[in-house]
Amino acid sequence: xxxxxxxxxxxxxxxxxxxxxxxxxxxxxxxxxxxxxxxxxxxxxxxxxxxxxxxxxxxxxxxxxxxxxxxxxxxxxxxxxxxxxxxxxxxxxxxxxxxxxxxxxxxxxxxxxxxxxxxxxxxxxxxxxxxxxxxxxxxxxxxxxxxxxxxxxxxxxxxxxxxxxxxxxxxxxxxxxxxxxxxxxxxxxxxxxxxxxxxxxxxxxxxxxxxxxxxxxxxxxxxxxxxxxxxxxxxxxxxxxxxxxxxxxxxxxxxxxxxxxxxxxxxxxxxxxxxxxxxxxxxxxxxxxxxxxxxxxxxxxxxxxxxxxxxxxxxxxxxxxxxxxxxxxxxxxxxxxxxxxxxxxxxxxxxxxxxxxxxxxxxxxxxxxxxxxxxxxxxxxxxxxxxxxxxxxxxxxxxxxxxxxxxxxxxxxxxxxxxxxxxxxxxxxxxxxxxxxxxxxxxxxxxxxxxxxxxxxxxxxxxxxxxxxxxxxxxxxxxxxxxxxxxxxxxxxxxxxxxxxxxxxxxxxxxxxxxxxxxxxxxxxxxx
Amino acid sequence: xxxxxxxxxxxxxxxxxxxxxxxxxxxxxxxxxxxxxxxxxxxxxxxxxxxxxxxxxxxxxxxxxxxxxxxxxxxxxxxxxxxxxxxxxxxxxxxxxxxxxxxxxxxxxxxxxxxxxxxxxxxxxxxxxxxxxxxxxxxxxxxxxxxxxxxxxxxxxxxxxxxxxxxxxxxxxxxxxxxxxxxxxxxxxxxxxxxxxxxxxxxxxxxxxxxxxxxxxxxxxxxxxxxxxxxxxxxxxx
Numbered sequence: 001x002x003x004x005x006x007x008x009x010x011x012x013x014x015x016x017x018x019x020x021x022x023x024x025x026x027x028x029x030x031x032x033x034x035x036x037x038x039x040x041x042x043x044x045x046x047x048x049x050x051x052x053x054x055x056x057x058x059x060x061x062x063x064x065x066x067x068x069x070x071x072x073x074x075x076x077x078x079x080x081x082x083x084x085x086x087x088x089x090x091x092x093x094x095x096x097x098x099x100x101x102x103x104x105x106x107x108x109x110x111x112x113x114x115x116x117x118x119x120x121x122x123x124x125x126x127x128x129x130x131x132x133x134x135x136x137x138x139x140x141x142x143x144x145x146x147x148x149x150x151x152x153x154x155x156x157x158x159x160x161x162x163x164x165x166x167x168x169x170x171x172x173x174x175x176x177x178x179x180x181x182x183x184x185x186x187x188x189x190x191x192x193x194x195x196x197x198x199x200x201x202x203x204x205x206x207x208x209x210x211x212x213x214x215x216x217x218x219x220x221x222x223x224x225x226x227x228x229x230x231x232x233x234x235x236x237x238x239x240x241x242x243x244x245x246x247x248x249x250x251x252x253x254x255x256x257x258x259x260x261x262x263x264x265x266x267x268x269x270x271x272x273x274x275x276x277x278x279x280x281x282x283x284x285x286x287x288x289x290x291x292x293x294x295x296x297x298x299x300x301x302x303x304x305x306x307x308x309x310x311x312x313x314x315x316x317x318x319x320x321x322x323x324x325x326x327x328x329x330x331x332x333x334x335x336x337x338x339x340x341x342x343x344x345x346x347x348x349x350x351x352x353x354x355x356x357x358x359x360x361x362x363x364x365x366x367x368x369x370x371x372x373x374x375x376x377x378x379x380x381x382x383x384x385x386x387x388x389x390x391x392x393x394x395x396x397x398x399x400x401x402x403x404x405x406x407x408x409x410x411x412x413x414x415x416x417x418x419x420x421x422x423x424x425x426x427x428x429x430x431x432x433x434x435x436x437x438x439x440x441x442x443x444x445x446x447x448x449x450x451x452x453x454x455x456x457x458x459x460x461x462x463x464x465x466x467x468x469x470x471x472x473x474x475x476x477x478x479x480x481x482x483x484x485x486x487x488x489x490x491x492x493x494x495x496x497x498x499x500x501x502x503x504x505x506x507x508x509x510x511x512x513x514x515x516x517x518x519x520x521x522x523x524x525x526x527x528x
Numbered sequence: 529x530x531x532x533x534x535x536x537x538x539x540x541x542x543x544x545x546x547x548x549x550x551x552x553x554x555x556x557x558x559x560x561x562x563x564x565x566x567x568x569x570x571x572x573x574x575x576x577x578x579x580x581x582x583x584x585x586x587x588x589x590x591x592x593x594x595x596x597x598x599x600x601x602x603x604x605x606x607x608x609x610x611x612x613x614x615x616x617x618x619x620x621x622x623x624x625x626x627x628x629x630x631x632x633x634x635x636x637x638x639x640x641x642x643x644x645x646x647x648x649x650x651x652x653x654x655x656x657x658x659x660x661x662x663x664x665x666x667x668x669x670x671x672x673x674x675x676x677x678x679x680x681x682x683x684x685x686x687x688x689x690x691x692x693x694x695x696x697x698x699x700x701x702x703x704x705x706x707x708x709x710x711x712x713x714x715x716x717x718x719x720x721x722x723x724x725x726x727x728x729x730x731x732x733x734x735x736x737x738x739x740x741x742x743x744x745x746x747x748x749x750x751x752x753x754x755x756x757x758x759x760x761x762x763x764x765x766x
Contacts, residue, residue: 369743
């Protein structure tokens, strides 16, 4: 802690003028009392009265008023009570000693008082400082982001210094190698403020207005010191345009700066830790993807290669139905790979956030219709009931992407539901958009899985052999759906269906480019 | 009418894709000319006078769109563009530039041959040919002289806009027609960006002409590109 900066403290208690007035009043009152009681008192008793006055005053004021009290008391005593009266002459040597004692008592008492008061003030200041530091730490603990942390720190330091604080953090590695690169010129236009900030940063001590260094600056620079280094500087500027900073507790500011520095360091470490954690998690996902992919890609490739080589080698001698079967296998497996690759490419776009959403106002029926036509073969064992109300509004969507959502949801239903069970597609207008439901009568999604089904590479435990037969999808279908719906500003979730089954529902908001009104029908050329 | 063994020019840089196209076309009695770059393709188009061009939109040396435009500048030879899914804007640009149809890779031999047949048939018609008096597809029958529309034996009443839309689709029957082209033909050049007009009227038309408007068999959607009136639509129950 920088002790050289502690002298300048706000003075507490009464002002000096009041104290001198009290001193004079005390002497006047004592003199009046002495005169009134003179018939009943010895001269030495009167001296005791004056001594009492000196003690009382000295115990409550600084040295100056205390000394004045004793000098005035000596004078009043000498003039009014020591013969010859009303002169400063003293005949008796005894009184000289009395005067000396009075002076000595006044000095001792006021010294003692001053020390006690200083200790009391210091204790009070320490208590205030501790309370301020503790409030700062509480508020810092409540912050989530570095920006919040800096805002809280600026508020506290500004309040403690009676000005407006701006924190400048020196990044761990200066970008262009210059020492002062972290302190942008734009942030500190004033040259003297800049010098104060740099000095404070380099020396780890306060600088600027009210300190020993760069005192000519209008601002006060508080270093933010952690155990190992100076993390940055808080610059405190006066509130008004030409106001100066009020006097303040520099030691407290230094302490606040240290606490802020520790909080900043901790935030940095947490961020580094989080980055490392995300990297590990990403690595784990990549490994899962690779093993899942290598299986999903190799299986169809093996079938294709096997079937094609057999056709090439023994084509002529194979019975017709075997040739037909091999050829169909090649076709089906190629289509399976096409779907898988398409899913992977979509996933990459969702992940990279580069999915271009080209919204156009259109009926949902069209995208759904395309999905149903494309899936005709795979949905042959699952009748799909479509019930879209005729007054359903146009929805601003990217038709290719929403078609993909329908394809993935319907494919999922076909994959997980027993043959012969129906799938229903319904939609309705809600306050916040159009809500679409794709519901099946399959095994449903357990509550514990309802959030996880949208995660990457998630595959329901029930998929099993069915999943194999239908060509899997690397567990990406629902993740892609979520990405697409999110890109449309909507959300997707799954609910249980009463009586068994899963209902995948999504909301598409109705905000989009404005629609030009449709021209009215002209019946000039009557048709039909 | 096209000759007995029409010449098809393949402009495609992928050797395996060329191999598949060559084998399929030869098996169906087409003569095949191949080019691996846009430059070579344009030279072949000028020299061999093909009756149809299959143009890959992912050529290494030029934008597919520019090749389509250059081909169209010199002839009315039908162009079918080949491209991957996800490149819809390229297809639309090529179609609006004069290409006749498109195929999204991967596609099957049947689809390829059907597209080629339709394109050659349209090319054989004179450019200003009057519409055929009666158009039939599935259970749809349109009397273009009297402007009457029937589903099976039942007459269907269409609004003037609905009829103009249907007539535009019939003119391109079997081929894709982009949103822009349809808007231009039905609503005029000032409305080519108002795709919602088209979608609303298309939904109405399907309500009247399809047995299940959520699963259209006749008026199919080409996602991100436009619509197609299928001539091979199965006749449904009325």
